[in-house]
Amino acid sequence: MTDPLASSGLGAPPRGPASADVLARAWWIPLVSGLLNLVAGLVILIEPHNSLLAIALVLGIYLVIAGILTLIAGFSRPGDRGVVIAFAILAIIAGAFVIARPGSAVHGVRIVFGLYLLISGFAHFGMAAMDSTHRGREIMRGALELIAGIVFLAAPKLGLAAVALFFGIYLLIRGALEVAVALALREATHLDRT
DSSP: OOOTTSOOSTTOOOOTHHHHHHHHHTTHHHHHHHHHHHHHHHHHHHSTTSOHHHHHHHHHHHHHHHHHHHHHHHHHSOSOOHHHHHHHHHHHHHHHHHHHOTTSOHHHHHHHHHHHHHHHHHHHHHHHHHOSTTHHHHHHHHHHHHHHHHHHHHOTTOOHHHHHHHHHHHHHHHHHHHHHHHHHHHHHHHHHHO
């Protein structure tokens, strides 16, 4: 009797436990993303009274970098990766739009980032429904992003300092979570080698 988790045929992609190995080897992706989030969050919190132009540029750069890292993760992910790749492309387009028009009103930046957070939150809930091993983490990230998206979209009179404070804290929390995930994946990779 053959192993149902083993790959079938030559050149066929591995199934089952091999997908966890691929994920563990990509531990550096959430690490880089998390460190970028932490640095961006600290910069925003240290200088909260910067102009809208600086906040918009940081936001645009963040969206482009996050989109590129998500795109890399999407291409390295086995199986159904269309949603991840589409989400990454959306983040890159949104970031490029914000960088191209940094002088836009705070409402434009707020709407773009609010929509990004809502879509990202729903995507994490979807990932939680499909992946039982990290369900709690994905639900927590999804809830944080949904709450942040609703706040950005529902509070049009939010001052720039409040937006900077909220955005800086959000980036610190998200960065810390991503670094923790990266370190856990790295540890899992080292344990598998021993």
